[in-house]
Amino acid sequence: MSTHAPTRAHVRGHWPACSGARRPRARAGTPRPRRPVIQRVWPKQRRLLQRRGGRAAPESPPPPPARRHPRAGAGAAGAAATEPGGRSRCGARSRWRLEPRGAGAAGSQLGQSKDYALPNASWSQDMLDLYNRFLDMTKDGLWKRIPSYNNILDHIPGKLTYEKRKDTRLFLRSIDAEGAGFEYVMFLNTSEKRVVCLFQPGSYLEGHPGFAHGGSIATIIDSTIGSCAISVAGKVMTANLSIDYVNPVPLGSVVLVDSKADKVEGRKVFLSCKMQSVDGNTLHAEATALFIQLDATKAQKQQASCQ
Amino acid sequence: QVRRGVQGLFRTLQCVKRSGGLLTVCLSRSIQAAGSQLGQSKDYALPNASWSQDMLDLYNRFLDMTKDGLWKRIPSYNNILDHIPGKLTYEKRKDTRLFLRSIDAEGAGFEYVMFLNTSEKRVVCLFQPGSYLEGHPGFAHGGSIATIIDSTIGSCAISVAGKVMTANLSIDYVNPVPLGSVVLVDSKADKVEGRKVFLSCKMQSVDGNTLHAEATGKDVLRVVGGCWALGWELLGRCQNFPISGA
Numbered sequence: 172m173s174t175h176a177p178t179r180a181h182v183r184g185h186w187p188a189c190s191g192a193r194r195p196r197a198r199a200g201t202p203r204p205r206r207p208v209i210q211r212v213w214p215k216q217r218r219l220l221q222r223r224g225g226r227a228a229p230e231s232p233p234p235p236p237a238r239r240h241p242r243a244g245a246g247a248a249g250a251a252a253t254e255p256g257g258r259s260r261c262g263a264r265s266r267w268r269l270e271p272r273g274a275g276a277a278g279s280q281l282g283q284s285k286d287y288a289l290p291n292a293s294w295s296q297d298m299l300d301l302y303n304r305f306l307d308m309t310k311d312g313l314w315k316r317i318p319s320y321n322n323i324l325d326h327i328p329g330k331l332t333y334e335k336r337k338d339t340r341l342f343l344r345s346i347d348a349e350g351a352g353f354e355y356v357m358f359l360n361t362s363e364k365r366v367v368c369l370f371q372p373g374s375y376l377e378g379h380p381g382f383a384h385g386g387s388i389a390t391i392i393d394s395t396i397g398s399c400a401i402s403v404a405g406k407v408m409t410a411n412l413s414i415d416y417v418n419p420v421p422l423g424s425v426v427l428v429d430s431k432a433d434k435v436e437g438r439k440v441f442l443s444c445k446m447q448s449v450d451g452n453t454l455h456a457e458a459t460a461l462f463i464q465l466d467a468t469k470a471q472k473q474q475a476s477c478q
Numbered sequence: 479q480v481r482r483g484v485q486g487l488f489r490t491l492q493c494v495k496r497s498g499g500l501l502t503v504c505l506s507r508s509i510q511a512a513g514s515q516l517g518q519s520k521d522y523a524l525p526n527a528s529w530s531q532d533m534l535d536l537y538n539r540f541l542d543m544t545k546d547g548l549w550k551r552i553p554s555y556n557n558i559l560d561h562i563p564g565k566l567t568y569e570k571r572k573d574t575r576l577f578l579r580s581i582d583a584e585g586a587g588f589e590y591v592m593f594l595n596t597s598e599k600r601v602v603c604l605f606q607p608g609s610y611l612e613g614h615p616g617f618a619h620g621g622s623i624a625t626i627i628d629s630t631i632g633s634c635a636i637s638v639a640g641k642v643m644t645a646n647l648s649i650d651y652v653n654p655v656p657l658g659s660v661v662l663v664d665s666k667a668d669k670v671e672g673r674k675v676f677l678s679c680k681m682q683s684v685d686g687n688t689l690h691a692e693a694t695g696k697d698v699l700r701v702v703g704g705c706w707a708l709g710w711e712l713l714g715r716c717q718n719f720p721i722s723g724a
Contacts, residue, residue, distance in 0.1 A: 386625025
Protein backbone atom coordinates (compact mmCIF):
# COMPACT_ATOMS: atom_id res chain seq x y z
CA MET A 172 0.00 0.00 0.00
CA SER A 173 2.17 2.66 1.17
CA THR A 174 5.10 1.26 -0.70
CA HIS A 175 3.39 2.02 -3.90
CA ALA A 176 4.60 4.88 -5.83
CA PRO A 177 2.99 7.94 -4.36
CA THR A 178 -0.18 8.63 -6.31
CA ARG A 179 -1.78 11.90 -6.52
CA ALA A 180 -5.23 10.52 -6.72
CA HIS A 181 -6.23 12.47 -3.70
CA VAL A 182 -5.48 15.59 -5.62
CA ARG A 183 -8.62 17.00 -7.10
CA GLY A 184 -8.57 17.47 -10.76
CA HIS A 185 -8.75 15.85 -14.07
CA TRP A 186 -6.46 13.30 -15.68
CA PRO A 187 -3.47 13.57 -15.93
CA ALA A 188 -3.09 14.33 -12.33
CA CYS A 189 -3.25 18.00 -11.99
CA SER A 190 -4.56 20.18 -9.35
CA GLY A 191 -8.00 21.34 -10.25
CA ALA A 192 -8.24 23.68 -7.35
CA ARG A 193 -8.20 26.79 -9.43
CA ARG A 194 -11.37 28.22 -8.12
CA PRO A 195 -11.11 29.66 -4.69
CA ARG A 196 -13.10 27.66 -2.28
CA ALA A 197 -15.66 29.49 -0.31
CA ARG A 198 -15.05 29.60 3.37
CA ALA A 199 -17.94 28.73 5.51
CA GLY A 200 -20.30 31.58 5.75
CA THR A 201 -18.86 33.67 2.98
CA PRO A 202 -20.41 33.76 -0.46
CA ARG A 203 -18.34 32.37 -3.22
CA PRO A 204 -16.85 35.16 -5.28
CA ARG A 205 -18.51 35.28 -8.61
CA ARG A 206 -16.73 36.00 -11.86
CA PRO A 207 -18.08 39.19 -13.43
CA VAL A 208 -20.46 38.18 -16.15
CA ILE A 209 -20.22 40.22 -19.38
CA GLN A 210 -23.74 40.94 -20.44
CA ARG A 211 -24.00 40.85 -24.17
CA VAL A 212 -26.93 42.78 -25.48
CA TRP A 213 -27.42 42.15 -29.14
CA PRO A 214 -28.83 45.00 -31.24
CA LYS A 215 -32.22 43.35 -31.45
CA GLN A 216 -32.48 43.13 -27.69
CA ARG A 217 -31.19 46.65 -27.30
CA ARG A 218 -33.84 47.99 -29.63
CA LEU A 219 -36.56 46.16 -27.71
CA LEU A 220 -35.30 47.63 -24.45
CA GLN A 221 -35.21 51.10 -25.91
CA ARG A 222 -38.67 50.76 -27.31
CA ARG A 223 -40.13 49.56 -24.05
CA GLY A 224 -38.60 52.62 -22.45
CA GLY A 225 -37.34 50.66 -19.52
CA ARG A 226 -33.98 51.01 -17.86
CA ALA A 227 -31.29 52.38 -20.02
CA ALA A 228 -30.03 49.88 -22.52
CA PRO A 229 -26.75 48.47 -21.26
CA GLU A 230 -23.61 48.96 -23.27
CA SER A 231 -22.91 46.31 -25.77
CA PRO A 232 -19.73 45.47 -27.61
CA PRO A 233 -19.53 47.21 -30.93
CA PRO A 234 -21.64 45.48 -33.53
CA PRO A 235 -19.96 43.86 -36.51
CA PRO A 236 -19.16 46.22 -39.38
CA ALA A 237 -22.19 47.12 -41.44
CA ARG A 238 -22.65 45.04 -44.53
CA ARG A 239 -24.59 46.68 -47.31
CA HIS A 240 -27.62 44.73 -48.30
CA PRO A 241 -27.54 44.17 -52.05
CA ARG A 242 -30.88 45.85 -52.39
CA ALA A 243 -30.02 48.89 -50.33
CA GLY A 244 -28.78 51.78 -52.45
CA ALA A 245 -25.96 54.17 -51.60
CA GLY A 246 -28.40 56.46 -49.87
CA ALA A 247 -29.60 53.67 -47.60
CA ALA A 248 -26.16 52.85 -46.28
CA GLY A 249 -25.52 56.49 -45.59
CA ALA A 250 -28.88 56.97 -43.96
CA ALA A 251 -28.53 53.88 -41.80
CA ALA A 252 -25.06 54.85 -40.69
CA THR A 253 -26.06 58.32 -39.59
CA GLU A 254 -29.24 57.38 -37.80
CA PRO A 255 -28.65 57.24 -34.05
CA GLY A 256 -28.90 53.77 -32.63
CA GLY A 257 -28.22 52.22 -36.00
CA ARG A 258 -31.72 50.99 -36.45
CA SER A 259 -31.11 48.92 -39.50
CA ARG A 260 -28.00 47.81 -41.26
CA CYS A 261 -29.64 45.82 -43.95
CA GLY A 262 -32.54 46.87 -46.07
CA ALA A 263 -34.82 43.90 -46.31
CA ARG A 264 -34.23 42.17 -43.02
CA SER A 265 -35.91 44.76 -40.84
CA ARG A 266 -38.46 45.69 -43.40
CA TRP A 267 -41.25 44.14 -41.39
CA ARG A 268 -40.55 46.49 -38.54
CA LEU A 269 -41.12 49.76 -40.38
CA GLU A 270 -41.39 52.67 -38.04
CA PRO A 271 -42.70 56.04 -39.13
CA ARG A 272 -39.37 57.79 -38.83
CA GLY A 273 -39.98 59.75 -41.95
CA ALA A 274 -40.44 58.99 -45.56
CA GLY A 275 -36.72 59.23 -46.20
CA ALA A 276 -35.70 56.48 -43.83
CA ALA A 277 -38.50 54.18 -44.88
CA GLY A 278 -37.68 54.71 -48.51
CA SER A 279 -34.03 53.91 -47.98
CA GLN A 280 -34.91 50.66 -46.29
CA LEU A 281 -36.97 49.60 -49.26
CA GLY A 282 -33.95 50.20 -51.48
CA GLN A 283 -34.97 53.63 -52.72
CA SER A 284 -32.87 56.77 -52.81
CA LYS A 285 -32.81 59.13 -49.89
CA ASP A 286 -35.21 62.06 -50.02
CA TYR A 287 -33.32 65.20 -49.03
CA ALA A 288 -36.31 67.54 -49.03
CA LEU A 289 -37.01 66.77 -45.38
CA PRO A 290 -36.04 68.55 -42.16
CA ASN A 291 -32.62 67.86 -40.73
CA ALA A 292 -30.52 69.16 -37.87
CA SER A 293 -29.11 72.09 -39.87
CA TRP A 294 -32.45 73.73 -40.54
CA SER A 295 -33.06 76.93 -38.64
CA GLN A 296 -36.22 77.61 -36.70
CA ASP A 297 -37.52 79.90 -39.46
CA MET A 298 -37.08 77.13 -41.95
CA LEU A 299 -38.87 74.59 -39.80
CA ASP A 300 -41.79 76.93 -39.10
CA LEU A 301 -42.20 77.70 -42.77
CA TYR A 302 -41.93 74.02 -43.63
CA ASN A 303 -44.64 73.07 -41.15
CA ARG A 304 -46.86 75.84 -42.46
CA PHE A 305 -46.60 74.52 -45.99
CA LEU A 306 -46.99 70.96 -44.80
CA ASP A 307 -50.35 71.93 -43.31
CA MET A 308 -51.33 73.34 -46.69
CA THR A 309 -50.58 70.00 -48.35
CA LYS A 310 -53.33 68.36 -46.34
CA ASP A 311 -56.04 69.97 -48.47
CA GLY A 312 -54.56 68.40 -51.53
CA LEU A 313 -53.93 71.68 -53.33
CA TRP A 314 -50.25 71.78 -52.49
CA LYS A 315 -47.85 68.91 -52.90
CA ARG A 316 -44.33 68.46 -51.51
CA ILE A 317 -41.80 67.59 -54.22
CA PRO A 318 -39.25 64.99 -53.10
CA SER A 319 -35.60 65.69 -53.88
CA TYR A 320 -32.89 63.10 -54.55
CA ASN A 321 -29.21 63.49 -55.21
CA ASN A 322 -29.35 61.98 -58.68
CA ILE A 323 -31.42 63.47 -61.48
CA LEU A 324 -32.50 60.03 -62.68
CA ASP A 325 -34.50 59.47 -59.50
CA HIS A 326 -36.70 62.42 -60.39
CA ILE A 327 -37.63 61.01 -63.76
CA PRO A 328 -40.50 58.49 -63.58
CA GLY A 329 -39.31 56.34 -66.47
CA LYS A 330 -35.97 55.63 -64.85
CA LEU A 331 -35.15 52.60 -66.93
CA THR A 332 -34.60 54.64 -70.07
CA TYR A 333 -31.05 55.57 -69.07
CA GLU A 334 -28.67 53.24 -67.31
CA LYS A 335 -28.06 54.71 -63.91
CA ARG A 336 -24.70 56.43 -63.76
CA LYS A 337 -23.46 56.13 -60.22
CA ASP A 338 -20.83 58.83 -60.33
CA THR A 339 -22.98 61.85 -61.14
CA ARG A 340 -25.00 63.96 -58.79
CA LEU A 341 -27.64 66.59 -59.10
CA PHE A 342 -25.87 69.91 -58.74
CA LEU A 343 -28.05 71.13 -55.89
CA ARG A 344 -27.35 68.01 -53.86
CA SER A 345 -23.64 67.77 -54.64
CA ILE A 346 -22.37 69.08 -51.31
CA ASP A 347 -22.30 66.25 -48.76
CA ALA A 348 -21.94 68.14 -45.51
CA GLU A 349 -25.35 68.62 -43.93
CA GLY A 350 -26.41 72.23 -43.94
CA ALA A 351 -23.36 73.46 -45.83
CA GLY A 352 -24.91 73.48 -49.29
CA PHE A 353 -28.39 73.99 -50.63
CA GLU A 354 -31.05 73.20 -48.05
CA TYR A 355 -34.35 73.46 -49.85
CA VAL A 356 -37.84 71.99 -50.22
CA MET A 357 -40.24 72.65 -53.07
CA PHE A 358 -44.01 72.73 -52.93
CA LEU A 359 -46.12 72.52 -56.06
CA ASN A 360 -49.58 73.94 -56.67
CA THR A 361 -50.79 72.57 -59.98
CA SER A 362 -53.98 74.61 -60.25
CA GLU A 363 -52.14 77.92 -59.75
CA LYS A 364 -49.16 76.71 -61.86
CA ARG A 365 -46.97 77.73 -59.00
CA VAL A 366 -43.92 76.30 -57.29
CA VAL A 367 -42.69 77.68 -53.98
CA CYS A 368 -39.23 76.81 -52.73
CA LEU A 369 -38.03 77.24 -49.16
CA PHE A 370 -34.28 77.84 -49.39
CA GLN A 371 -31.59 78.15 -46.75
CA PRO A 372 -28.09 78.77 -48.21
CA GLY A 373 -25.28 77.04 -46.33
CA SER A 374 -21.74 78.17 -45.63
CA TYR A 375 -20.26 76.56 -48.74
CA LEU A 376 -22.27 78.85 -51.02
CA GLU A 377 -20.29 81.96 -50.21
CA GLY A 378 -19.68 84.66 -52.79
CA HIS A 379 -19.15 87.98 -51.14
CA PRO A 380 -18.08 87.54 -47.51
CA GLY A 381 -21.13 86.50 -45.53
CA PHE A 382 -23.51 86.44 -48.47
CA ALA A 383 -24.62 83.79 -50.91
CA HIS A 384 -22.93 83.62 -54.31
CA GLY A 385 -24.89 85.13 -57.20
CA GLY A 386 -24.52 81.83 -59.01
CA SER A 387 -26.10 79.90 -56.14
CA ILE A 388 -29.07 82.28 -56.25
CA ALA A 389 -29.25 81.72 -59.99
CA THR A 390 -29.10 77.96 -59.44
CA ILE A 391 -31.97 77.80 -56.99
CA ILE A 392 -34.07 80.16 -59.13
CA ASP A 393 -33.31 78.03 -62.21
CA SER A 394 -34.33 74.87 -60.35
CA THR A 395 -37.54 76.31 -58.95
CA ILE A 396 -38.58 77.79 -62.27
CA GLY A 397 -37.60 74.53 -63.94
CA SER A 398 -39.82 72.48 -61.66
CA CYS A 399 -42.68 74.84 -62.42
CA ALA A 400 -42.07 74.54 -66.16
CA ILE A 401 -41.86 70.75 -65.95
CA SER A 402 -45.16 70.57 -64.11
CA VAL A 403 -46.76 72.70 -66.83
CA ALA A 404 -45.12 71.44 -70.00
CA GLY A 405 -43.31 68.17 -69.36
CA LYS A 406 -39.69 67.87 -70.50
CA VAL A 407 -38.23 71.34 -70.84
CA MET A 408 -34.87 73.03 -71.07
CA THR A 409 -33.82 76.53 -70.09
CA ALA A 410 -33.54 78.91 -73.01
CA ASN A 411 -33.18 82.20 -71.18
CA LEU A 412 -32.78 83.25 -67.58
CA SER A 413 -32.71 86.89 -66.52
CA ILE A 414 -32.20 87.72 -62.85
CA ASP A 415 -32.27 91.11 -61.15
CA TYR A 416 -30.36 91.00 -57.91
CA VAL A 417 -31.97 93.46 -55.53
CA ASN A 418 -30.57 92.59 -52.12
CA PRO A 419 -27.85 90.10 -51.24
CA VAL A 420 -28.86 86.97 -49.34
CA PRO A 421 -26.97 86.41 -46.07
CA LEU A 422 -25.71 82.88 -45.53
CA GLY A 423 -27.95 80.90 -43.23
CA SER A 424 -31.02 83.05 -43.72
CA VAL A 425 -34.24 81.58 -45.10
CA VAL A 426 -35.78 82.83 -48.32
CA LEU A 427 -38.95 82.02 -50.19
CA VAL A 428 -38.60 81.49 -53.93
CA ASP A 429 -42.01 81.93 -55.55
CA SER A 430 -42.24 81.02 -59.23
CA LYS A 431 -45.22 80.83 -61.52
CA ALA A 432 -45.89 80.16 -65.16
CA ASP A 433 -47.17 83.28 -66.95
CA LYS A 434 -48.05 81.92 -70.36
CA VAL A 435 -47.47 79.06 -72.75
CA GLU A 436 -47.01 79.76 -76.47
CA GLY A 437 -46.62 76.57 -78.41
CA ARG A 438 -43.34 75.09 -77.20
CA LYS A 439 -42.34 78.19 -75.26
CA VAL A 440 -43.12 78.59 -71.59
CA PHE A 441 -42.71 82.02 -69.99
CA LEU A 442 -42.24 82.11 -66.24
CA SER A 443 -41.43 84.62 -63.55
CA CYS A 444 -40.07 84.33 -60.07
CA LYS A 445 -39.57 86.33 -56.88
CA MET A 446 -37.17 85.65 -54.07
CA GLN A 447 -38.26 87.20 -50.79
CA SER A 448 -37.31 86.98 -47.17
CA VAL A 449 -39.52 85.06 -44.75
CA ASP A 450 -41.28 88.14 -43.41
CA GLY A 451 -41.91 89.41 -46.90
CA ASN A 452 -40.22 92.75 -46.29
CA THR A 453 -37.05 92.24 -48.29
CA LEU A 454 -37.07 91.43 -51.98
CA HIS A 455 -33.83 89.61 -52.71
CA ALA A 456 -34.14 88.87 -56.42
CA GLU A 457 -36.56 88.90 -59.31
CA ALA A 458 -36.30 86.74 -62.36
CA THR A 459 -37.96 85.99 -65.67
CA ALA A 460 -37.29 82.90 -67.70
CA LEU A 461 -38.08 81.23 -70.97
CA PHE A 462 -38.17 77.46 -71.20
CA ILE A 463 -38.50 75.42 -74.37
CA GLN A 464 -40.42 72.16 -74.47
CA LEU A 465 -38.13 69.38 -75.59
CA ASP A 466 -38.98 67.20 -78.51
CA ALA A 467 -38.65 63.61 -77.33
CA THR A 468 -36.71 62.42 -80.39
CA LYS A 469 -34.38 65.42 -80.37
CA ALA A 470 -33.59 64.86 -76.71
CA GLN A 471 -32.63 61.27 -77.38
CA LYS A 472 -30.44 62.28 -80.33
CA GLN A 473 -28.60 64.78 -78.16
CA GLN A 474 -28.11 62.17 -75.49
CA ALA A 475 -26.76 59.69 -78.02
CA SER A 476 -24.38 62.18 -79.60
CA CYS A 477 -22.80 63.04 -76.29
CA GLN A 478 -22.19 59.50 -75.09
CA GLN B 479 10.52 75.43 -45.11
CA VAL B 480 11.66 77.24 -48.20
CA ARG B 481 14.44 74.67 -48.50
CA ARG B 482 11.92 71.85 -48.48
CA GLY B 483 9.99 73.59 -51.19
CA VAL B 484 13.11 73.89 -53.29
CA GLN B 485 13.91 70.23 -52.75
CA GLY B 486 10.41 69.34 -53.87
CA LEU B 487 10.91 71.39 -57.02
CA PHE B 488 14.21 69.67 -57.75
CA ARG B 489 12.65 66.25 -57.38
CA THR B 490 9.85 67.08 -59.74
CA LEU B 491 12.23 68.56 -62.27
CA GLN B 492 13.78 65.13 -62.49
CA CYS B 493 10.67 63.84 -64.20
CA VAL B 494 11.03 66.35 -67.01
CA LYS B 495 11.52 63.44 -69.40
CA ARG B 496 7.84 62.52 -69.16
CA SER B 497 5.18 63.79 -71.54
CA GLY B 498 4.21 67.43 -71.66
CA GLY B 499 0.90 67.04 -69.86
CA LEU B 500 2.40 65.19 -66.96
CA LEU B 501 5.21 67.72 -66.78
CA THR B 502 2.70 70.50 -66.32
CA VAL B 503 1.00 68.54 -63.57
CA CYS B 504 4.33 67.85 -61.85
CA LEU B 505 5.41 71.44 -61.94
CA SER B 506 2.06 72.69 -60.80
CA ARG B 507 2.03 70.21 -57.91
CA SER B 508 5.45 71.43 -56.87
CA ILE B 509 4.28 75.02 -57.00
CA GLN B 510 1.29 74.10 -54.91
CA ALA B 511 3.43 72.17 -52.46
CA ALA B 512 5.88 75.02 -52.14
CA GLY B 513 3.07 77.46 -51.61
CA SER B 514 1.36 75.39 -48.96
CA GLN B 515 4.63 74.85 -47.17
CA LEU B 516 5.11 78.57 -46.99
CA GLY B 517 1.79 78.79 -45.16
CA GLN B 518 -0.37 80.06 -48.00
CA SER B 519 -3.73 78.78 -49.14
CA LYS B 520 -3.83 76.23 -51.89
CA ASP B 521 -4.22 77.61 -55.39
CA TYR B 522 -6.79 75.52 -57.23
CA ALA B 523 -6.41 77.19 -60.61
CA LEU B 524 -3.65 74.78 -61.57
CA PRO B 525 -3.70 71.52 -63.53
CA ASN B 526 -4.58 68.35 -61.69
CA ALA B 527 -5.17 64.73 -62.59
CA SER B 528 -8.82 65.25 -63.50
CA TRP B 529 -8.14 67.70 -66.31
CA SER B 530 -8.76 66.34 -69.77
CA GLN B 531 -6.23 66.66 -72.58
CA ASP B 532 -8.26 69.48 -74.16
CA MET B 533 -8.13 71.40 -70.92
CA LEU B 534 -4.39 70.92 -70.55
CA ASP B 535 -3.69 71.99 -74.13
CA LEU B 536 -5.78 75.10 -73.75
CA TYR B 537 -4.13 75.87 -70.44
CA ASN B 538 -0.65 75.57 -71.90
CA ARG B 539 -1.67 77.78 -74.81
CA PHE B 540 -2.82 80.53 -72.47
CA LEU B 541 0.20 80.03 -70.26
CA ASP B 542 2.39 80.81 -73.25
CA MET B 543 0.39 83.99 -73.76
CA THR B 544 1.15 85.07 -70.20
CA LYS B 545 4.83 85.23 -71.00
CA ASP B 546 4.40 88.45 -72.95
CA GLY B 547 2.91 90.10 -69.95
CA LEU B 548 -0.40 90.94 -71.62
CA TRP B 549 -2.27 88.04 -70.06
CA LYS B 550 -2.18 87.13 -66.41
CA ARG B 551 -3.35 83.95 -64.69
CA ILE B 552 -5.73 84.62 -61.80
CA PRO B 553 -5.14 82.35 -58.78
CA SER B 554 -8.18 80.73 -57.20
CA TYR B 555 -8.57 79.78 -53.55
CA ASN B 556 -11.36 78.05 -51.73
CA ASN B 557 -12.15 80.96 -49.43
CA ILE B 558 -13.22 84.35 -50.73
CA LEU B 559 -11.08 86.16 -48.17
CA ASP B 560 -7.90 84.88 -49.85
CA HIS B 561 -8.83 86.76 -52.99
CA ILE B 562 -9.08 90.09 -51.24
CA PRO B 563 -5.70 91.76 -50.78
CA GLY B 564 -6.48 93.35 -47.41
CA LYS B 565 -7.18 90.01 -45.77
CA LEU B 566 -6.68 91.18 -42.23
CA THR B 567 -9.81 93.34 -42.35
CA TYR B 568 -12.06 90.39 -41.57
CA GLU B 569 -11.32 87.59 -39.15
CA LYS B 570 -10.99 84.53 -41.28
CA ARG B 571 -14.07 82.35 -41.00
CA LYS B 572 -12.91 78.81 -41.33
CA ASP B 573 -16.23 77.22 -42.06
CA THR B 574 -17.20 79.03 -45.24
CA ARG B 575 -16.05 78.28 -48.75
CA LEU B 576 -16.21 79.98 -52.06
CA PHE B 577 -19.11 78.41 -53.90
CA LEU B 578 -17.07 77.39 -56.94
CA ARG B 579 -14.56 75.57 -54.76
CA SER B 580 -17.05 73.94 -52.42
CA ILE B 581 -16.90 70.45 -53.88
CA ASP B 582 -13.93 68.56 -52.46
CA ALA B 583 -13.63 65.65 -54.84
CA GLU B 584 -11.05 66.42 -57.50
CA GLY B 585 -12.63 66.84 -60.89
CA ALA B 586 -16.18 66.41 -59.67
CA GLY B 587 -17.03 70.10 -59.34
CA PHE B 588 -15.92 73.24 -61.10
CA GLU B 589 -12.50 72.86 -62.71
CA TYR B 590 -11.59 76.28 -64.01
CA VAL B 591 -8.77 78.76 -64.54
CA MET B 592 -9.17 82.43 -65.37
CA PHE B 593 -6.84 84.58 -67.43
CA LEU B 594 -7.04 88.36 -67.35
CA ASN B 595 -6.12 90.83 -70.06
CA THR B 596 -6.24 94.28 -68.56
CA SER B 597 -5.70 96.27 -71.73
CA GLU B 598 -8.57 94.56 -73.55
CA LYS B 599 -10.70 94.54 -70.34
CA ARG B 600 -11.20 90.86 -70.93
CA VAL B 601 -11.30 87.76 -68.76
CA VAL B 602 -11.20 84.31 -70.30
CA CYS B 603 -12.13 81.29 -68.22
CA LEU B 604 -11.30 77.69 -69.11
CA PHE B 605 -14.06 75.57 -67.60
CA GLN B 606 -14.52 71.83 -67.32
CA PRO B 607 -17.75 70.82 -65.52
CA GLY B 608 -17.43 67.75 -63.32
CA SER B 609 -19.90 64.97 -62.64
CA TYR B 610 -21.42 66.64 -59.57
CA LEU B 611 -22.76 69.52 -61.67
CA GLU B 612 -25.42 67.46 -63.39
CA GLY B 613 -28.77 68.97 -64.36
CA HIS B 614 -30.26 67.11 -67.25
CA PRO B 615 -28.79 63.61 -67.55
CA GLY B 616 -25.28 63.96 -68.97
CA PHE B 617 -25.31 67.75 -69.13
CA ALA B 618 -24.28 70.53 -66.81
CA HIS B 619 -26.95 72.24 -64.71
CA GLY B 620 -28.15 75.61 -65.94
CA GLY B 621 -27.30 77.05 -62.56
CA SER B 622 -23.70 75.86 -62.79
CA ILE B 623 -23.39 77.59 -66.16
CA ALA B 624 -24.85 80.71 -64.58
CA THR B 625 -22.38 80.43 -61.72
CA ILE B 626 -19.29 80.23 -63.88
CA ILE B 627 -20.54 83.05 -66.11
CA ASP B 628 -21.28 85.16 -63.03
CA SER B 629 -17.80 84.50 -61.67
CA THR B 630 -16.03 85.26 -64.93
CA ILE B 631 -18.00 88.42 -65.52
CA GLY B 632 -17.42 89.36 -61.89
CA SER B 633 -13.67 89.00 -62.21
CA CYS B 634 -13.78 91.18 -65.30
CA ALA B 635 -15.85 93.82 -63.54
CA ILE B 636 -13.58 93.78 -60.50
CA SER B 637 -10.53 94.30 -62.68
CA VAL B 638 -12.24 97.25 -64.34
CA ALA B 639 -14.08 98.87 -61.47
CA GLY B 640 -12.88 97.57 -58.13
CA LYS B 641 -15.47 96.30 -55.64
CA VAL B 642 -18.64 95.37 -57.44
CA MET B 643 -21.84 93.43 -56.93
CA THR B 644 -24.08 91.83 -59.50
CA ALA B 645 -27.22 93.81 -60.25
CA ASN B 646 -28.49 91.90 -63.26
CA LEU B 647 -27.57 88.73 -65.07
CA SER B 648 -29.26 87.61 -68.24
CA ILE B 649 -28.18 84.38 -69.90
CA ASP B 650 -29.32 82.84 -73.18
CA TYR B 651 -28.76 79.11 -73.17
CA VAL B 652 -28.08 78.04 -76.73
CA ASN B 653 -26.66 74.52 -76.45
CA PRO B 654 -26.35 72.32 -73.39
CA VAL B 655 -22.85 71.65 -72.05
CA PRO B 656 -21.98 67.96 -71.69
CA LEU B 657 -20.32 66.97 -68.43
CA GLY B 658 -16.58 66.63 -68.78
CA SER B 659 -16.30 68.77 -71.90
CA VAL B 660 -14.14 71.89 -71.93
CA VAL B 661 -15.63 75.32 -72.66
CA LEU B 662 -14.16 78.76 -73.03
CA VAL B 663 -15.97 81.56 -71.22
CA ASP B 664 -15.00 84.87 -72.77
CA SER B 665 -16.18 88.00 -71.00
CA LYS B 666 -15.42 91.64 -71.64
CA ALA B 667 -16.47 95.00 -70.25
CA ASP B 668 -18.49 96.96 -72.79
CA LYS B 669 -18.92 100.30 -71.09
CA VAL B 670 -18.82 102.04 -67.76
CA GLU B 671 -21.45 104.63 -66.86
CA GLY B 672 -20.71 106.20 -63.52
CA ARG B 673 -21.28 103.41 -61.01
CA LYS B 674 -22.67 100.97 -63.55
CA VAL B 675 -20.53 98.56 -65.49
CA PHE B 676 -21.97 96.77 -68.52
CA LEU B 677 -20.37 93.51 -69.55
CA SER B 678 -21.02 90.71 -71.99
CA CYS B 679 -19.90 87.14 -72.19
CA LYS B 680 -19.82 84.19 -74.57
CA MET B 681 -19.42 80.54 -73.71
CA GLN B 682 -18.02 78.46 -76.57
CA SER B 683 -16.64 75.02 -77.09
CA VAL B 684 -12.89 74.56 -77.53
CA ASP B 685 -13.02 74.36 -81.31
CA GLY B 686 -15.21 77.43 -81.49
CA ASN B 687 -17.96 75.68 -83.44
CA THR B 688 -20.58 75.41 -80.74
CA LEU B 689 -21.94 78.40 -78.89
CA HIS B 690 -23.15 77.15 -75.54
CA ALA B 691 -24.41 80.32 -73.88
CA GLU B 692 -24.44 84.05 -74.24
CA ALA B 693 -24.82 86.62 -71.55
CA THR B 694 -26.10 89.66 -73.37
CA GLY B 695 -24.43 93.01 -73.02
CA LYS B 696 -27.15 95.49 -72.37
CA ASP B 697 -28.70 93.60 -69.54
CA VAL B 698 -25.68 92.61 -67.58
CA LEU B 699 -24.63 95.43 -65.35
CA ARG B 700 -22.88 95.82 -62.09
CA VAL B 701 -22.98 98.54 -59.53
CA VAL B 702 -19.66 99.68 -58.23
CA GLY B 703 -20.02 99.21 -54.51
CA GLY B 704 -18.46 101.17 -51.71
CA CYS B 705 -17.17 99.15 -48.80
CA TRP B 706 -18.08 95.52 -48.24
CA ALA B 707 -17.79 95.78 -44.53
CA LEU B 708 -20.51 98.39 -44.31
CA GLY B 709 -23.06 96.27 -46.04
CA TRP B 710 -25.47 96.72 -48.85
CA GLU B 711 -27.77 99.31 -47.25
CA LEU B 712 -25.02 101.86 -46.92
CA LEU B 713 -23.88 101.59 -50.52
CA GLY B 714 -25.69 104.73 -51.48
CA ARG B 715 -23.73 106.74 -48.95
CA CYS B 716 -20.31 105.47 -49.94
CA GLN B 717 -18.16 107.47 -52.26
CA ASN B 718 -17.69 106.25 -55.76
CA PHE B 719 -14.49 104.42 -56.38
CA PRO B 720 -12.28 105.94 -59.06
CA ILE B 721 -12.62 103.88 -62.21
CA SER B 722 -9.15 102.72 -63.05
CA GLY B 723 -7.59 99.63 -64.45
CA ALA B 724 -6.33 96.99 -62.03
